[in-house]
Amino acid sequence: MSQPPVVIWAPAVKRLLHYKDLVPRLEEVLGKFSKRDSAEVLQPVRTAVPLQKHNGFMLSMPAYMENTGILSTKLVCLYKRNEGSTLPSTQATMLLLDPECGNMKAVMDGEVITHMRTAAVSAISAKLLMHPEAEVLTILGTGKQALSHYDVFTEMFAFKEVRVWSHTRQRADMFCQHVPGPLKAFSSAEEAVRGADVIVTVTRSTEPVLFGAWVKPGAHVSAVGACRPDWRELDDALMKEAVLYVDSREGAMAESGDVILSGAKVFAELGDVVNGAKPALREKTTVFKSLGRSLKKDRKPYVNCALLTFVLGGRNGSSGCRVCSAGV
Numbered sequence: 001m002s003q004p005p006v007v008i009w010a011p012a013v014k015r016l017l018h019y020k021d022l023v024p025r026l027e028e029v030l031g032k033f034s035k036r037d038s039a040e041v042l043q044p045v046r047t048a049v050p051l052q053k054h055n056g057f058m059l060s061m062p063a064y065m066e067n068t069g070i071l072s073t074k075l076v077c078l079y080k081r082n083e084g085s086t087l088p089s090t091q092a093t094m095l096l097l098d099p100e101c102g103n104m105k106a107v108m109d110g111e112v113i114t115h116m117r118t119a120a121v122s123a124i125s126a127k128l129l130m131h132p133e134a135e136v137l138t139i140l141g142t143g144k145q146a147l148s149h150y151d152v153f154t155e156m157f158a159f160k161e162v163r164v165w166s167h168t169r170q171r172a173d174m175f176c177q178h179v180p181g182p183l184k185a186f187s188s189a190e191e192a193v194r195g196a197d198v199i200v201t202v203t204r205s206t207e208p209v210l211f212g213a214w215v216k217p218g219a220h221v222s223a224v225g226a227c228r229p230d231w232r233e234l235d236d237a238l239m240k241e242a243v244l245y246v247d248s249r250e251g252a253m254a255e256s257g258d259v260i261l262s263g264a265k266v267f268a269e270l271g272d273v274v275n276g277a278k279p280a281l282r283e284k285t286t287v288f289k290s291l292g293r294s295l296k297k298d299r300k301p302y303v304n305c306a307l308l309t310f311v312l313g314g315r316n317g318s319s320g321c322r323v324c325s326a327g328v
């Protein structure tokens with residue numbers, strides 16, 4: 001009989017997961033995914049179950065990496081919240097299974113993982129697609145994703161100016177008070193965006209908050225919100241004018257209102273750029289439309305991946321139910 005799964009909750013995830021480990025691992029996984037080699041990464045488009053009574057969706061995001069023995073799924077609940085609601089808008093849980101036996105090896109908090117993974121992938125898009133001399137970063141939105149994006153973008157790049165806008169000035173001010181470092185709060189999204197080299201959209205809006213007319217030619221946009229087929233964050237002008245990169249072509253065509261409703265054509269997946277199969281057109285205006293992937297980890301104790309090393313009890317076992325037999 002298998003042992004109960006290891007439970008790793010948010011404080012442990014926070015302590016163990018670091019951008020310096022996560023970013024290179026995600027870059028590698030994005031590249032593997034774009035090769036569409038089923039032994040490397042199998043990740044079908046996620047399913048969404050509407051939670052009508054609660055104004056939300058449950059997204060189920062399974063993934064299998066045969067070559068590295070990872071079988072996992074993330075369950076994400078996503079809600080449209082009224083202004084002033086104190087309930088979270090996104091909650092997530094990660095399950096790690098043994099692909100050979102099918103038993104559950106670990107249950108992990110998925111919220112911190114989602115904040116950090118999403119921000120890390122946006123940072124990869126900026127690393128590949130922004131102008132090398134980018135100086136001004138603008139963040140539209142002041143929630144959980146805004147914070148994780150602020151953290152990784154300021155850790156990885158040296159912006160001279162960071163601007164923040166939210167749909168109320170009070171939220172933008174509060175955000176600026178809570179994070180270290182010089183930030184500037186804006187009351188107008190247009191003013192925050194004009195002249196910016198990199199723009200991150202991390203709002204719960206279902207209507208465009210970023211308009212092509214405001215965006216400096218050659219800027220890079222990482223568009224993270226609007227993850228349903230009828231939700232928007234960017235207007236048609238921007239979607240049509242910019243060169244469009246996505247995390248998954250199938251995902252974008254099934255789930256992104258910005259892509260589907262504007263009729264914009266996908267130029268490449270981020271993984272195609274990582275693989276050298278498509279160019280990074282840094283001199284053009286670029287949009288990376290992020291929708292989210294469930295893969296975060298690898299089974300091998302890549303030493304750097306502290307979380308997984310923890311899950312595996314530091315072992316590199318070759319068969320059987322590793323975690324349950326490790327008795328972590």
Ligand SMILES: NC(=O)C1=CN([C@@H]2O[C@H](COP(=O)(O)OP(=O)(O)OC[C@H]3O[C@@H](n4cnc5c(N)ncnc54)[C@H](O)[C@@H]3O)[C@@H](O)[C@H]2O)C=CC1
Nearest residue numbers: 089141142143144145167202203204205225226290291292
């Ligand atoms: N692409 C991806 O992989 C992922 C995308 N998301 C999406 O990113 C977005 C942000 O997520 P969180 O930061 O966790 O949410 P959050 O609830 O913590 O923050 C949302 C922010 O949007 C602002 N906002 C709400 N309604 C707005 C409106 N009508 N116009 C402008 N701003 C508005 C709020 O004031 C807040 O600053 C959500 O749409 C979420 O679904 C979340 C996780 C992963």
Ligand SMILES: O=C([O-])C1=[NH+]CCC1
Nearest residue numbers: 076114227291292293
């Ligand atoms: O990847 C993810 O976790 C999510 N994408 C959209 C909302 C949550």
